[in-house]
Amino acid sequence: MTQAMPKPVNADPAADADERPVVLEVSGLSKSFGSNTVLRDINLKVHKAETVCLLGPSGSGKSTLLRCMNWLEEPDGGTVLLAGQRIGVRPGGNVRMTDRDLAAVRTRIGMVFQHFALWPHMTVLQNVMEAPVHVLKRNKAEARREAEALLQRVGLADKMDAFPAKLSGGQKQRVGIARSLAIKPDVMLFDEPTSALDPELVGEVLSVMKDLAREGMTMVVVTHEMSFARDVASRVVFMDNGQIVETGSPERFFVAPETERARQFLMRYAARGH
Amino acid sequence: MGEFAIVWEHRGMIMDGFESTLIIVALAAIGSLALGTLLTIPLMSRHRVVAAFATGYVDAMRCVPFLLFVYLIYFGLPTLGVRFDNWSAGVTALILYNAGYMAELLRASWKNLPKETIEAGHAFGFSGWGLFRRIILPPVLFAALPLIGNQLIQIVKDSAFLTIIAVAELTHEATSLQTTYFVPFASFFAAVVLYWVTCIVIESTVGFANRYAEVRR
Numbered sequence: 001m002t003q004a005m006p007k008p009v010n011a012d013p014a015a016d017a018d019e020r021p022v023v024l025e026v027s028g029l030s031k032s033f034g035s036n037t038v039l040r041d042i043n044l045k046v047h048k049a050e051t052v053c054l055l056g057p058s059g060s061g062k063s064t065l066l067r068c069m070n071w072l073e074e075p076d077g078g079t080v081l082l083a084g085q086r087i088g089v090r091p092g093g094n095v096r097m098t099d100r101d102l103a104a105v106r107t108r109i110g111m112v113f114q115h116f117a118l119w120p121h122m123t124v125l126q127n128v129m130e131a132p133v134h135v136l137k138r139n140k141a142e143a144r145r146e147a148e149a150l151l152q153r154v155g156l157a158d159k160m161d162a163f164p165a166k167l168s169g170g171q172k173q174r175v176g177i178a179r180s181l182a183i184k185p186d187v188m189l190f191d192e193p194t195s196a197l198d199p200e201l202v203g204e205v206l207s208v209m210k211d212l213a214r215e216g217m218t219m220v221v222v223t224h225e226m227s228f229a230r231d232v233a234s235r236v237v238f239m240d241n242g243q244i245v246e247t248g249s250p251e252r253f254f255v256a257p258e259t260e261r262a263r264q265f266l267m268r269y270a271a272r273g274h
Numbered sequence: 275m276g277e278f279a280i281v282w283e284h285r286g287m288i289m290d291g292f293e294s295t296l297i298i299v300a301l302a303a304i305g306s307l308a309l310g311t312l313l314t315i316p317l318m319s320r321h322r323v324v325a326a327f328a329t330g331y332v333d334a335m336r337c338v339p340f341l342l343f344v345y346l347i348y349f350g351l352p353t354l355g356v357r358f359d360n361w362s363a364g365v366t367a368l369i370l371y372n373a374g375y376m377a378e379l380l381r382a383s384w385k386n387l388p389k390e391t392i393e394a395g396h397a398f399g400f401s402g403w404g405l406f407r408r409i410i411l412p413p414v415l416f417a418a419l420p421l422i423g424n425q426l427i428q429i430v431k432d433s434a435f436l437t438i439i440a441v442a443e444l445t446h447e448a449t450s451l452q453t454t455y456f457v458p459f460a461s462f463f464a465a466v467v468l469y470w471v472t473c474i475v476i477e478s479t480v481g482f483a484n485r486y487a488e489v490r491r
Contacts (some may be wrong), residue, residue, distance in 0.1 A: 070397055101403040107399035117390035121490040123410040131398040134408055163489045183398065 017091045020047040021083075023070060023187045023218045024158065029078030031064055039063045039242045042078065046187060048215040053229040053250075056239035057265060062222040063114075065239070066189050069220065070109045071102055082108060083186060110180030110188035115196050116172040118164040124175050125160040128182045136183065143182070150178040154208050170201030177208055188212070190221040206268055226269050230254050277460035284451055288461070290469050291447025295433055296359075298443055299472070302368035302429050307422065309369060310376025314414070315406065317381045328377070335374025340432050343371050348439045364436035364443075368429060375425050383418035384410065416487040423480030427473050434469075444468060 022045050029042040038061045045131040046052050054062040067073040069080055074096075080087045087105050090097055097105070118127050128147035132138045151157055164172055173193055180188055189263040190209070194202045206228050213219060213232045223229060229236055229250055236253040238246040238261075246253065246262045257263050281288065316328035335343075347370075348363040358366065387410070395409035416423070437446035448465035452458040 072393055072397060103396070103399045103401035106397055109397070111394070111397040113390050113394060113397075115388070116391050117394035119390070119391060119394065119409060119413070121416060130408070131400075134404065135399040165489055165491065179398070 018045075018047045020049060020052070022046070022081075023048050023050075023083060024220070025079075025081040025084075026065070026069065027079050027081075029065070029068060029075050029080065031061075031068060031075050037242055039068070039075070039260050042244055044237060044247075046218060046220055046242065048218055050234045051213040051217075051219045051221065051232055052235050052237055053233040054220065054222045054237050054239060055224075055226075055229060055265070056245075057268075060239040061242040062239050063191055066191050066220060066222050069189055070106050070111060071112075074245045103135070107131065107183050108186045109182065110185035112173070112180050112185060112188065112190045112193045114192040115165070116169070116176050118172055118175055118179070120164050123163055124156060124167070127164070128177055128179045131179070131183050147178070147182055150181050151175075152180075154178045155204070168201060169197045170204045173197065173205045174208055177205070177212075181212075185217040187220065190219065190220050190223070192224065194223070194225055226254070226266075238265065240265070277457040279457050280457045281451065281464050284455070285464075287447050287451055288444070288468070289463075291442060291444040293397055294442055294447075295430075295444040295468075296472070298304055298365055298368065298433050298436065299426075299430050301304070301365050302372060302433065305365070305369035306372035306376050306425075306429065306471055308371035310380055311411065311415075313373060314380045314384055315375035317377055318384055328472050332374045332378050335371050336378070340367075341435050341438065343367055344435055344439060360436075360439045360441050364433075364439060364441045368432055368436075369433070372425060372429050375428070376422070379421040379425065380418055383414045383421070386417065387413055413491065416490050419480060419484050419487050423476060426476050426480070430469060430472050430476070440458040471472075 024044075024046040026042055026044040029039055030037070031039040042061075042065055044052075044065075045121075054065065056062050064073055068075045069087075071080070074088065079089075082105060085105070088097055088102060089095065090101075100114055108173070119130065122130060125144070125147055128150060129143045129166070132143040132146070133140050148157070148160065151160055154177055156171060156174055159167060159171060159175075163173065167175065193209070194205050197205065202225070206225060209219070209221070209228070210232050213234075217263070221228075221233075231250075233250045235247060236250050238253065238259075240261050246257060246259045248258070253262065254266065255267060283337055313328055313332070317332065319325045319328070331419045338346075344364065344367045347367045348358060348360060351358065351363075391413065392405075392410060395405045433443055434445040437449060440446065444465050445448055448461045452461040455461075
């Protein structure tokens with residue numbers, strides 16, 4: 001929460017040169033669980049229409065960072081700005097936002113969960129319409145039309161009236177993506193969206209995400225899918241031990257990583273045949 | 275078989291009692307489920323003091339014999355200036371007592387909800403009452419359905435205790451029938467059968483609702 005921020009150690013010239021508006025900006029972010037520091041001094045800018053992939057070994061803090069971005073996890077220090085507006089803390093102070101204000105900010109950030117987290121008591125269509133109708137108070141008929149169009153887009157037009165329990169993992173995750181799109185977010189956060197899927201179902205989810213990236217959605221993706229990061233990411237952020245170790249274009253990162261830790265990480269993946 | 279003929283002749287009395295029992299049970303079921311549902315909010319509160327008060331209430335209800343609780347409400351409260359007729363006292367006692375059980379079983383069901391389901395509610399902008407009402411409560415109720423069914427049957431049985439404060443419910447009417455005409459076996463047997471029928475109806479309704487809930491879990 002300091003005013004004068006020292007020059008971040010993990011500055012990224014490529015990101016600073018990007019002239020598109022900054023959608024999400026994380027500065028000096030830190031987070032501990034008890035005595036365990038999971039994030040230290042994280043600085044990251046996400047520009048409009050960028051797909052930023054957060055990579056790194058398990059326990060490196062990627063998911064925690066993602067969850068700090070919409071304040072599902074409350075950071076201990078530092079700031080998160082959404083289109084320049086501070087999240088989680090009231091303007092001009094260190095007082096936490098009310099739950100209601102925080103909820104309002106969150107409607108501008110979509111989130112896709114590792115274990116889908118669909119609402120089991122609602123049909124697929126209801127899941128997608130729920131936040132637009134009951135949080136954003138949009139017109140119900142209109143929300144329904146939009147939800148139907150979104151489900152069409154993710155290839156689930158025939159599953160609209162099914163309950164989540166009846167869907168495969170890949171279908172559930174595509175509903176999760178449609179649900180997230182339905183609030184028309186400024187940025188979408190993906191928390192290991194394919195980690196809980198059977199290998200043969202991963203492709204259908206990644207291809208939807210690829211389309212979104214191509215259409216200019218701003219995305220932050222925590223993933224272990226190296227080929228996705230290589231093909232789709234506009235920027236790769238490599239984390240280890242709660243810090244951003246390296247960040248750059250996927251072309252550079254995957255071919256010639258700058259740090260030894262990134263090299264070792266990539267070698268371990270190559271050895272596993274990813 | 276003369277006993278049963280006498281009971282049949284005075285079946286109006288038994289049926290009046292049965293009707294009262296059904297009304298009492300319906301009111302107590304709705305009231306205790308509603309109050310129990312509201313009680314889960316303080317039970318699950320992050321504020322320790324709030325949670326402690328709610329837990330205290332639930333524990334108190336679970337540890338007091340129902341009979342004693344009815345005495346307390348009907349005979350005890352008037353000394354503090356709170357006066358009830360026997361009907362209201364009986365229904366109030368059933369609601370307050372069973373709400374403790376309902377709250378406890380709903381709390382357990384809430385605790386077992388996948389964390390991410392609720393998190394998704396937060397992430398998509400739900401908070402406060404809207405979060406509870408739309409995201410948390412329906413799956414909690416669906417998951418708890420079989421246990422709620424058990425508790426409804428408990429309410430049916432508890433309602434028989436209200437005879438001690440002279441509420442004209444089924445047990446009370448069966449008792450007065452047998453003391454008037456000396457037909458203890460037939461009149462009690464008739465009452466038992468009607469309680470049994472009530473429970474079967476509850477069980478099959480819950481079973482039907484369970485099939486509806488199954489796909490929504």
